[in-house]
Amino acid sequence: MSRGRAPRRGTGSRRRARIANAKTRWGLIIVAVIALSTVLAPFITPFGPEEITDEVLASPGFDQFFGTDRRAMDVFTRTLYAPRVDLTIGVIATLIAFVIGVPLGTVAGMFEDRGRLGGFASQIIMRGMDVMQAFPVFVFALALVAVLGTGATNLVLGLAFVNTPVFVRQIRTGVLVLRDEAFVEAALIAGWSRLRIAFRHVLPNALGPAASLVSVMIGFSILLTAGLSFVGAGVRVPTAEWGVMIAEGSAQLPTGQWWPSVFPGLSLALTVFGFSLLGEGLRESPTAMDGRRAGRSRRWAERSFS
Amino acid sequence: MASATTEARAARRGLRLGRFGTLIGRRFRFIVIQLLGAATLAFFLIRMVPGDPARVLAGPAASPATLAELRRHLGLDDSLPVQYVRYLGNLLRGDLGTSLTTGQDVSADLWQRGPATLELILFALLVSMLIGVPLGVALARRREKRSGKAIFGYAMFSGSIPDFWLALILLYLFSFKWEIFPPPIGRLGFETPPDRITGMYTVDALVTGDLATFWLAAQHLALPVITLTLVYSGLIVKVANASSEQAFGAGFVDLYTSAGVRSTLALRRATRLALPPVITVAAITNGFLLGGAVLVEQVFAWGGVGQYAVQAVRGADFAAIQGFIVMAAFFNIANYLIADIAMLGVDPRLGRTES
Numbered sequence: 175m176s177r178g179r180a181p182r183r184g185t186g187s188r189r190r191a192r193i194a195n196a197k198t199r200w201g202l203i204i205v206a207v208i209a210l211s212t213v214l215a216p217f218i219t220p221f222g223p224e225e226i227t228d229e230v231l232a233s234p235g236f237d238q239f240f241g242t243d244r245r246a247m248d249v250f251t252r253t254l255y256a257p258r259v260d261l262t263i264g265v266i267a268t269l270i271a272f273v274i275g276v277p278l279g280t281v282a283g284m285f286e287d288r289g290r291l292g293g294f295a296s297q298i299i300m301r302g303m304d305v306m307q308a309f310p311v312f313v314f315a316l317a318l319v320a321v322l323g324t325g326a327t328n329l330v331l332g333l334a335f336v337n338t339p340v341f342v343r344q345i346r347t348g349v350l351v352l353r354d355e356a357f358v359e360a361a362l363i364a365g366w367s368r369l370r371i372a373f374r375h376v377l378p379n380a381l382g383p384a385a386s387l388v389s390v391m392i393g394f395s396i397l398l399t400a401g402l403s404f405v406g407a408g409v410r411v412p413t414a415e416w417g418v419m420i421a422e423g424s425a426q427l428p429t430g431q432w433w434p435s436v437f438p439g440l441s442l443a444l445t446v447f448g449f450s451l452l453g454e455g456l457r458e459s460p461t462a463m464d465g466r467r468a469g470r471s472r473r474w475a476e477r478s479f480s
Numbered sequence: 481m482a483s484a485t486t487e488a489r490a491a492r493r494g495l496r497l498g499r500f501g502t503l504i505g506r507r508f509r510f511i512v513i514q515l516l517g518a519a520t521l522a523f524f525l526i527r528m529v530p531g532d533p534a535r536v537l538a539g540p541a542a543s544p545a546t547l548a549e550l551r552r553h554l555g556l557d558d559s560l561p562v563q564y565v566r567y568l569g570n571l572l573r574g575d576l577g578t579s580l581t582t583g584q585d586v587s588a589d590l591w592q593r594g595p596a597t598l599e600l601i602l603f604a605l606l607v608s609m610l611i612g613v614p615l616g617v618a619l620a621r622r623r624e625k626r627s628g629k630a631i632f633g634y635a636m637f638s639g640s641i642p643d644f645w646l647a648l649i650l651l652y653l654f655s656f657k658w659e660i661f662p663p664p665i666g667r668l669g670f671e672t673p674p675d676r677i678t679g680m681y682t683v684d685a686l687v688t689g690d691l692a693t694f695w696l697a698a699q700h701l702a703l704p705v706i707t708l709t710l711v712y713s714g715l716i717v718k719v720a721n722a723s724s725e726q727a728f729g730a731g732f733v734d735l736y737t738s739a740g741v742r743s744t745l746a747l748r749r750a751t752r753l754a755l756p757p758v759i760t761v762a763a764i765t766n767g768f769l770l771g772g773a774v775l776v777e778q779v780f781a782w783g784g785v786g787q788y789a790v791q792a793v794r795g796a797d798f799a800a801i802q803g804f805i806v807m808a809a810f811f812n813i814a815n816y817l818i819a820d821i822a823m824l825g826v827d828p829r830l831g832r833t834e835s
Contacts, residue, residue, distance in 0.1 A: 313771055450636070
């Protein structure tokens with residue numbers, strides 16, 4: 175990527191690759207630890223996520239690492255179980271957005287200013303995205319959940335809707351860059367339709383950056399999920415979910431019991447950080463996301479037209 | 481000779497101003513479409529509410545006669561296109577309907593609470609820029625040093641912090657525990673606000689020369705603004721860093737230095753080159769801040785439009801929700817327009833290359 179440019183002070187490509195790999199590694203470690211600990215939660219903690227233990231608002235100690243909340247539920251246990259809700263919602267919402275956004279972005283990019291019908295479709299898609307992105311993300315998500323009703327399913331739908339334009343734009347940009355490459359022209363000359371070229375050859379090459387975006391957006395969706403639940407527009411109260419836990423615990427802050435709010439927030443921040451590190455690492459890595467795929471299409475072009 | 485040069489320069493400037501004008505004109509056309517789209521989306525969004533809106537509004541105990549009356553009052557008997565056109569007409573006149581929870585016009589509610597949120601957002605943006613941009617530029621020079629790494633690490637981490645959680649933590653430490661800042665009971669505690677000029681207490685207090693009120697308002701502003709700054713300045717640091725690194729590495733700085741040009745000139749040119757991405761990120765941050773304000777206002781009982789929106793969502797107050805999101809979209813669009821205009825002033829290429 176930067177090999178052609180003159181090396182600048184302290185920003186060599188090797189150094190950048192090293193940083194990118196460190197990010198990817200640490201992001202993966204954090205995400206893996208969180209995911210594993212929530213899957214293995216029943217083996218780690220003796221309590222259930224909504225189980226009432228002996229003491230109300232017990233301070234953190236050896237038996238109950240993070241103390242208990244005002245319902246005498248174990249904060250450590252609930253913090254461990256919370257990703258089962260947050261992570262699931264974040265992952266599913268992002269994947270839905272990805273699955274909807276990618277084809278839309280491919281069409282929008284491939285057909286922009288190309289042909290009457292295709293150009294029109296591209297215009298419609300992009301203006302639609304403009305309108306959706308006119309709303310601040312959290313505000314939009316809040317309104318969607320207000321309209322659809324609270325609960326995990328509606329949260330997923332709302333977040334998927336809000337995230338879709340991000341993927342559409344990312345893919346469109348990638349496709350726009352690639353569509354004038356020689357292998358596209360070659361395929362056009364060979365009589366392939368634009369649509370087929372778009373999905374068979376252009377899209378795979380543009381997918382790398384979007385895939386790294388998936389990780390970032392999962393983290394972002396988790397943050398939104400917790401935020402919506404915090405104001406009572408997401409998951410309902412006794413559920414073990416970070417936003418709900420923080421909101422529940424906030425009532426005890428004036429009287430000095432900080433643990434029911436602090437620990438869920440810390441793990442929430444750590445999880446989001448893990449996903450954004452992973453995403454950034456993958457995006458900046460010179461080898462992980464592109465190269466092989468691009469090679470395949472170029473080789474295909476060479477084979478077919480030499 | 482001299483006059484010919486000035487003439488040429490004047491002609492060039494006129495040309496640039498003309499293109500500048502068409503660029504703004506085209507931008508406005510785009511904005512009208514975007515505003516209409518946002519208003520339309522908000523309209524259909526609220527129509528997606530499952531069930532009968534009249535039933536939702538009147539509650540389960542309402543009699544059929546009340547329901548019919550309400551339906552007629554809301555215009556729900558008309559066809560959807562008629563409702564839509566009426567909605568757009570009302571919107572143009574600034575009529576956003578009546579709020580269920582406050583019983584007032586939504587536009588009056590928003591007008592009353594808007595300045596509180598605006599004050600919060602603008603201060604947060606100002607502080608974020610004042611801290612974020614110099615940090616980002618300084619970072620470009622000291623990437624390998626420990627302080628540079630610390631700043632960089634924070635910039636990466638900050639976006640992952642839940643703003644509402646950080647607000648609670650700061651509140652716990654600085655208000656409940658150490659009692660440095662006032663408790664979270666709005667913008668002035670129990671004091672009477674200054675006469676409304678802008679509605680932003682700090683500004684109004686300064687204008688009327690009421691320093692005591694200004695100081696009180698600033699104290700109440702401190703924690704929410706610090707919260708938002710800590711969370712949202714990371715992005716600004718990152719962008720300022722990347723763009724200044726690029727600007728200083730652009731080659732002309734080295735050329736200037738080796739040619740013996742004053743270093744301040746090189747710095748000025750490089751700064752100008754580095755500005756456009758920073759302006760863009762300021763606009764993006766402003767949009768995020770509005771979302772963040774919704775949550776942070778909740779924590780501090782701020783009484784702005786954010787808290788109003790949450791109240792509306794909890795009370796299924798759909799007129800208020802619709803009014804709020806339309807306002808939020810308009811705010812966001814205005815935001816990007818201002819950024820674009822600022823960009824035209826900074827980047828001379830924008831005025832020329834577009835035709």
